[in-house]
Amino acid sequence: LAKTTQPISMDSYEGQEVNITCSHNNIATNDYITWYQQFPSQGPRFIIQGYKTKVTNEVASLFIPADRKSSTLSLPRVSLSDTAVYYCLVGDQTGGSYIPTFGRGTSLIVHP
């Protein structure tokens, strides 16, 4: 199982773009990269998922370099409500044995 490493915490201000990088040096060929957001006393919420290059949806972008050993979650123009913990998960979701495994996550605090 690929281990992930993220910064423990980050600070930003409203309106800024926030980039959170996750390192996963031993990512396997079939592994996908998935990011979740968690607010206090709530379950994690899916943000975005990708395999390579760039993926964009209505809330975020995910950049994955060619070697796939890292990935960057980009949140455009954050607001106070984006204050949360962000988790990067890596795993082979094509197989029946996939188990979502969480690392320490990044606590993002958005200031006014």
Add this chain to the structure above:
Amino acid sequence: GAVVSQHPSWVICKSGTSVKIECRSLDFQATTMFWYRQFPKQSLMLMATSNEGSKATYEQGVEKDKFLINHASLTLSTLTVTSAHPEDSSFYICSARDWGVGVNTEAFFGQGTRLTVV
């Protein structure tokens, strides 16, 4: 996206009693569900993998006789904390994947259950 619902959202129980937490996949069938425990300011820790129609697979260090898991149908898994003690107080979260959507579909999580043992 797929919806996973947990019940109750919070529960307070007396030490020594048992508490059951339900996890339902509302609009899809889940042959596999996962149960996590999360302590304050810590990450989610996998407790067990729940398989429909068979015994759950517990992670090392999780007492299977204390945390009973039943996955009797494709849409419902239950976690029963038996003889609860204050140290069992935690946030319990379940998760499931909708295998019918596609091979790389993400996992969806319930809203969590806050258990307080007094």
